[in-house]
Amino acid sequence: MDLLQFARGPGLAISVAVFVIGLAWRLYRIFRHPAPRDFSAPRRSPSWPGGLRAVFSKMLPPGGVKIRGAQMLNAYGYHIGLALVVFTFAPHIAFVQRYTGLHWRPLPDPVAFIATAVAILGLLMALMYRLTDGVQRLLSSFDDYFSWFVTLLPLLTGMALIERPYYPVPSIAPALPTVPVLLAIHLLSLELLLIWLPFGKLAHAALVFVSRWRTGIDFARKGAAV
Amino acid sequence: MTPPDFDFPGRGVERPAVRYDKQGELTDSERVERAMQAFARDTTRTVATYLESCIRCGHCAEACHFYVASHDPQYTPIWKLQPFRRLYKKKKITAQELRDWQELIYDSCTLCGRCTLACPMGIDIAGLVTRARHAMFAAGLVPHELHAVAERAEREGSPLGATPKVLKERIEWLADEHEVEIALDRPQADILITLSSIEIMKYPASLVALAKILNRMGASWTIRSDGYEATNFGLLSGNSDWQREMSLRMIQAAIVCKAETLVLPECGHAYSALRWQGANMYGRPLPFRVLHISEFLAEAVRAGKLPLTRLAGSITFHDPCQISRRGGATSAPREVLAALGADLREMPSAGDANWCCGGGGGVVTVHRADDHRHRAFELKMAQIDATGAEHLATSCSNCRLTFDDGQAHFQWSKQMESLLELVADHLAPRAA
Ligand code: SF4
Numbered sequence: 001m002d003l004l005q006f007a008r009g010p011g012l013a014i015s016v017a018v019f020v021i022g023l024a025w026r027l028y029r030i031f032r033h034p035a036p037r038d039f040s041a042p043r044r045s046p047s048w049p050g051g052l053r054a055v056f057s058k059m060l061p062p063g064g065v066k067i068r069g070a071q072m073l074n075a076y077g078y079h080i081g082l083a084l085v086v087f088t089f090a091p092h093i094a095f096v097q098r099y100t101g102l103h104w105r106p107l108p109d110p111v112a113f114i115a116t117a118v119a120i121l122g123l124l125m126a127l128m129y130r131l132t133d134g135v136q137r138l139l140s141s142f143d144d145y146f147s148w149f150v151t152l153l154p155l156l157t158g159m160a161l162i163e164r165p166y167y168p169v170p171s172i173a174p175a176l177p178t179v180p181v182l183l184a185i186h187l188l189s190l191e192l193l194l195i196w197l198p199f200g201k202l203a204h205a206a207l208v209f210v211s212r213w214r215t216g217i218d219f220a221r222k223g224a225a226v
Numbered sequence: 227m228t229p230p231d232f233d234f235p236g237r238g239v240e241r242p243a244v245r246y247d248k249q250g251e252l253t254d255s256e257r258v259e260r261a262m263q264a265f266a267r268d269t270t271r272t273v274a275t276y277l278e279s280c281i282r283c284g285h286c287a288e289a290c291h292f293y294v295a296s297h298d299p300q301y302t303p304i305w306k307l308q309p310f311r312r313l314y315k316k317k318k319i320t321a322q323e324l325r326d327w328q329e330l331i332y333d334s335c336t337l338c339g340r341c342t343l344a345c346p347m348g349i350d351i352a353g354l355v356t357r358a359r360h361a362m363f364a365a366g367l368v369p370h371e372l373h374a375v376a377e378r379a380e381r382e383g384s385p386l387g388a389t390p391k392v393l394k395e396r397i398e399w400l401a402d403e404h405e406v407e408i409a410l411d412r413p414q415a416d417i418l419i420t421l422s423s424i425e426i427m428k429y430p431a432s433l434v435a436l437a438k439i440l441n442r443m444g445a446s447w448t449i450r451s452d453g454y455e456a457t458n459f460g461l462l463s464g465n466s467d468w469q470r471e472m473s474l475r476m477i478q479a480a481i482v483c484k485a486e487t488l489v490l491p492e493c494g495h496a497y498s499a500l501r502w503q504g505a506n507m508y509g510r511p512l513p514f515r516v517l518h519i520s521e522f523l524a525e526a527v528r529a530g531k532l533p534l535t536r537l538a539g540s541i542t543f544h545d546p547c548q549i550s551r552r553g554g555a556t557s558a559p560r561e562v563l564a565a566l567g568a569d570l571r572e573m574p575s576a577g578d579a580n581w582c583c584g585g586g587g588g589v590v591t592v593h594r595a596d597d598h599r600h601r602a603f604e605l606k607m608a609q610i611d612a613t614g615a616e617h618l619a620t621s622c623s624n625c626r627l628t629f630d631d632g633q634a635h636f637q638w639s640k641q642m643e644s645l646l647e648l649v650a651d652h653l654a655p656r657a658a
Pocket residue numbers: 289290291292302303304306334335336337338339340341342351352355582
């Protein structure tokens with residue numbers, strides 16, 4: 001078995017398993033704690049629309065409260081960049097299709113290239129802020145730096161693969177790139193990301209829904225501001 | 227540059243030596259053990275969610291008046307929970323860390339909840355600080371002024387010595403002086419009025435205002451000497467048994483006099499304690515409604531029971547955090563001000579995003595916090611001055627106390643007024 005076969009076979013299987021089981025474990029760590037009943041008379045009932053509202057409204061900058069504007073703008077940049085690269089780049093869709101059969105229409109390659117550039121620059125800026133902003137530096141630990149590293153890595157290893165353009169042809173997997181070892185490294189960097197995600201701050205990809213939902217419903221009950 | 231640290235971020239940050247207080251003669255390991263047990267008891271699903279979810283973005287810092295007034299990263303809201311995050315993760319902490327954090331947990335958090343608005347993950351940091359205070363109380367590490375008033379409230383029924391005897395004497399004196407009937411200890415009434423001892427001892431005109439308004443409405447009401455104190459220093463200091471006892475006194479009094487409505491005074495944390503936590507202390511839904519006085523006045527205005535004359539001059543309103551942002555009653559005082567025909571000049575970020583006065587959460591009782599609190603108060607003064615309003619009102623006597631202190635400290639021209647007293651002063655004359 002060569003490196004690419006490993007990355008496509010057992011490597012992928014193990015990392016996806018760790019990802020799924022790890023995330024389930026992380027959520028179990030939260031949900032095993034008791035949720036005492038609230039007997040107060042609600043101002044608003046039912047409160048679940050408040051949960052839904054918080055999940056979405058917290059995607060936008062808060063009203064009335066100043067935040068770290070440049071950092072927030074940068075965070076929008078690399079989150080959107082990452083989402084575009086992951087979900088709209090033809091080879092990534094082909095990859096998903098190979099394992100699940102699911103596919104959708106990709107965007108032209110240049111979109112992914114620009115998105116990658118934005119994401120990489122954004123992540124570099126994020127690291128700069130983390131190292132220079134007194135508040136972020138104080139709060140940061142190994143998790144923050146390692147999570148940053150494993151997010152950047154697949155972008156860099158992916159960049160190394162771009163030798164020729166892929167045209168947006170839905171449901172056709174591109175031919176194997178000329179250097180399989182580079183593809184293997186790219187895949188392995190993704191697998192590292194999958195393995196780390198449940199255990200560090202990257203789990204916010206899932207926890208963001210739990211946390212906003214919780215506050216949303218508790219505060220909607222009181223009619224309080226989220 | 228602080229190197230990445232596997233376990234304890236920010237170890238390289240210098241912290242100034244701060245005086246700390248302690249209660250009891252416990253060993254360090256006993257203190258840590260007690261804090262750990264208390265925090266474990268408090269770790270509900272919500273607490274666990276929040277402690278797992280922080281992405282260390284730092285946005286909450288800009289929302290906190292104690293950070294903005296100092297630009298010192300240690301006042302970042304979520305950093306105030308650092309040892310407790312470690313307790314949650316079953317990591318070792320030391321008694322020294324708890325002592326170091328006393329200043330962050332008590333002196334530098336008014337539980338105002340402004341940071342929650344800024345947090346993209348929606349983490350309710352004020353709720354976590356309340357839990358951390360339980361742990362600190364259990365460890366015997368509470369600032370001594372706050373502990374002393376909480377202990378006095380537990381012993382005497384009032385943190386400021388407004389015992390039932392003092393209350394009775396004050397009511398007799400006020401009733402006589404202002405020729406107004408103040409209902410005390412009626413066996414049955416529709417409305418149970420509760421008070422803040424700050425009002426009883428420092429702003430007694432509030433009691434007169436209440437009586438004038440309720441009598442004018444022809445309401446069936448009473449104050450009860452077996453359950454009048456609405457301030458809750460059990461909540462602020464971190465002793466939930468004391469919190470429960472204070473709440474149960476009012477709840478029992480309301481049940482005994484068969485009240486349909488319990489009205490809370492102009493006090494922010496009293497609203498949190500009874501309106502939102504009272505039923506949970508009681509263990510089942512309360513058999514009566516709980517309203518803040520501003521909600522009660524707004525209802526009366528809406529029902530046409532409170533004819534008012536016009537308030538001359540412009541006014542700005544300071545939202546008490548626990549009633550507006552965290553309590554959900556932001557519109558009530560504005561309805562009342564509209565009924566007064568007031569020329570309301572709102573501050574920027576008025577309402578849900580208002581800046582705290584800096585004295586809530588028991589901070590105003592902690593004298594070593596005065597300097598920092600005054601610097602935070604400057605934010606508030608600047609906002610108020612910018613409105614150009616002639617009058618300034620609020621509906622929390624603790625905010626009022628903080629404003630009076632700030633006014634004296636800065637020799638500021640603005641005098642905080644009470645919404646309740648403004649209403650009483652503008653009752654329309656009875657039709658002949
Ligand atoms: S609750 Fe208020 S005082 Fe406490 S940390 Fe948050 S913003 Fe600061």
